[in-house]
Amino acid sequence: MGYLLRSVVVIGGGIVGLAVARSLVSRGLSVTVLEKEDRWGAHQTGHNSNVVHAGLYYKPGSLKARMSVAGNHSMVEYAQANDVPVQVCGKLVVATSTDELPALRVLAERAEANGVPAKLITPEEAREYEPEVAAVAALRVESTGIIDFPAVCAAIVRELSAAGADLRLDTPALAIRAGLGGGVEVATGDAVIRADALVNCAGLHSDRVAQMAGLTPRARIVPFRGEYYELRPERASLVRGLIYPVPDPTLPFLGVHLTRMLDGSVHAGPNAVLALRREGYRWRDVSLADLVDTARYPGTWRLARKYAYPVGLDEVRRSLSKTRFAASLARLVPAVTADDLVRSGAGVRAQALLPDGSLVDDFLIETARDQVHVLNAPSPAATSALEIGNHIANQVLENA
Ligand SMILES: Cc1cc2nc3c(=O)[nH]c(=O)nc-3n(C[C@H](O)[C@H](O)[C@H](O)COP(=O)(O)OP(=O)(O)OC[C@H]3O[C@@H](n4cnc5c(N)ncnc54)[C@H](O)[C@@H]3O)c2cc1C
Secondary structure (H helix, E strand, O other), rough: OOOOOOEEEEEEEHHHHHHHHHHHHHOOEEEEEEOOOOOOOOOOOHOOEEEEEOOOOOOOOOOOHHHHHHHHHHHHHHHHHOOOOOOOOOOEEEEEHHHHHHHHHHHHHHHOOOOOOOEOOOOHHHHHOOOOOOEEEEEOOOOOEEEOOHHHHHHHHHHHHHOOOOOOOOOOOOOEEEOOOOOOOEEEOOOOOEEEEEEEOHHHHHHHHHHHOOOOOOEEEEEEEEEEEEOHHHHHOOOOOEEEEOOOOOOOOOOOOEEEEEOEEEEEEEOEEEEOOOOOOOOOOOOHHHHHHHOOHHHHHHHHHHHHHHHHHHHHHHHOOOOHHHHHHHHHOOOOOOOHEEEEEEEEEEEOOOOOOOOOOOOHHHHHOOOOOOEOOOOOOOOHHHHHHHHHHHHHHHHH
């Protein structure tokens, strides 16, 4: 930039944008946060499983592995220091057939490589944690927790307000251009915000915001909806904590699982179906523009060739049939039946897709002059948010 960096505009008021703003403010910078909705954390951050992940799944050395293991600690510490409800309850990853044992062992090795406390246990030991579980073996992970991510956002917003940050709800970034004499100008409809640097944390719209800023992002966002059911309160006692399946290593999602939330309710899900709109929380939420955009991207068709059959079709069937959803859960806890399930909410994941049809596994960050763009921040980015915030703030300063 060649001049002193004083001000930064952050686009997106989810947990990542807010954490970036917090880290920038702590370094004495003047920060504006633009959020198009009327509340903070309105999309992915407000529609997720509220699990503080331990960091066992991710490739050792990847940003996800490093930032989720560190984030597991920093997020829990932040919650404890700021009166945000959190509970480190641990979880079980359950192998339900001998076919899954090799993958469970690989997961145990990954946990060790990532420095995550986890141990392989017998079916009897698994039933001491979860009496209703069906397991041929399990991995017990101690550092997984449950939290209230929207309450984390509220705590960060309080800190930012106290530090004098300029926080704007109902303020979409509509156009971005380089400022005369350096920096950036962001048009919001009723104002133009000038700053020395820009950070794009727009989640489901991050690729479009990057394009608006003149970048050609390497990947496109594909929206994957994750739907939840809840166990009827009288059946919630079937689950004491968190029960996960052994994930399919070829897919970026963890598989439908059972999660006891802080209020004692038990959530089941999320599945993963292609959403027909970027912020499409139901099948009937359709955007022709989003569909055309997705259909015109070559990566979409290559992805479809890989996953449409049988994985994609099975996901659609499970989305439309409570009985199928219940059957997936019954593999983990055989006592669960369709009658025990009540529809709950849904979330939409912003998953980056490359032109060759591969899903971007790691967090993806691209920089340009005066700009840092977060282009893939799926799970466990909520867990890792404070770490991502520090990492991005370093990049903003290094770029200056
Ligand atoms: C179903 C589901 C379950 C998950 N479970 C977990 C979990 O248990 N643990 C975990 O760690 N992670 C989980 N995740 C992932 C986690 O929720 C996300 O990684 C995280 O919330 C990403 O935060 P974000 O700030 O990048 O995105 P978001 O929360 O989506 O925020 C982006 C914001 O940008 C705003 N925006 C977009 N465009 C503009 C614009 N032009 N101008 C202004 N504002 C704009 C949006 O309105 C939005 O509020 C889950 C995600 C989903 C969907």
